Amino acid sequence: MPEPTSAPLVLVEADGAVLTVTINRPEKRNATNAEVLCRLYDAWVRLDRDDSLRVAVLTGKGDTFCAGMDxxxxxxxxxxxxxxxxxxxxxxxxxxxxxxxLKTYRPTKPVILAAEGFCRAGGTEILQGTDIRVAGESAVFGVTEVQRGLFPMAGSAVRLRRQMGYAVAAEMLLAGEDLTARRAHELGLINHVVPDGQALAKAREIADRIARNGPLAVRAVLATLRQTESLSEEDAFAIETPLGGAVMQSKDAAEGPRAFLEKREPVFTGE
Structure with a gap:
């Protein structure tokens, strides 16, 4: 039955060019259910379709990010x-x-994760579809599905070994044990470890920096990162060159250097 609450289970708020997406089931450690999944997908579509938005921050309400699927x-x-x-x-x-x-749909704009507390199962699965990750120092990460006789269907069996060493990924996937935030940082799974309660502030700081950059350049760099991940340099350059070339021919590519020479902030229009 629907949960007895008037607030949506995912809060979506635009502030300038930044879209903040917050899973709002703190009493369930932000475990996902049908409403959460539908609203998350709708938020990613909104991010893509709204030209005024340039970056998203994904987080969880309260002191935990997401304990996986309910x-x-x-x-x-x-x-x-x-x-x-x-x-x-x-x-x-x-x-x-x-x-x-974020397994079969990736927004064309960056998604930054701000994780506190538990980031297990589906929480760590969605992490792997984000682009930049910030964690509170007490956060824990784990792909725990095998402990429940389940398979991590959101991509971890493929993605995790590509984002960290094979042996560590295999142990996480097969034993289902946790990684601390510090260990996850050492392994390159997350970008920043901050004091507890500060993950969202740090993620927003990064988002604001990205939002000030040229939107065409950001999207083209992101597309290149994603589309060339496992390719040879020759094949990767075949993708990178036209993406970069289109940016270099844009009005934004003229505005950036001009603003720098005039000692002012650039006004990027995405053209």
Missing amino acids: LREILRLRERVRDNEWIIRLQDEPGISLHAY
Whole structure:
């Protein structure tokens, strides 16, 4: 049944060019359910379609980011329960689930993660679809699905070994044990470890810096990073060169150097 709350289970707020997306189930450690997944996907689509937005920050309400998928919701989905609009939508559009977790849908603009507390199972799965990650020093990360007899369907069995060493990824996936924030930072899984309670502030600082940059350049660099990950240099340059060339022919590419020479902030229009 729908949860007894008037607030949506994902809060989406635009502040200038930054979209902040907050999972809002703190009493459930922000575990995802049908409503959360649908609203996350809708937020990613909004980020892509709204030209005034240049970057997103993903976080969780309270002192934890996300403890994964709500196990009760998994059972309800298996049993084909259809008692609210969100679970009906998820059953009728099953692709939404993996889109929400950033496996099969990646916005063309950067997504920054701000994680506190638990970032387990689906929490660590969605992390791997973000571009920059900030964690509070007490945060813990883990792909715990095997401990429940489940498979990490949101991409970890493929992505995790590409974002850290094979042996460490194998142990995380097969044993289902946690990594501390410090260890995750040492392994390159996250960018910054900050005092507890400061992850969102640091993520917003990075987002504000990105939002001031040329939007065409940011999107082209991001596309290059993603599309060339496992390619040879020759094949990667075949993708990179036209993406970069289009940026260099833009009005923004003229505005940036001009503003620098005139000692003022550039006014990028995305043209």
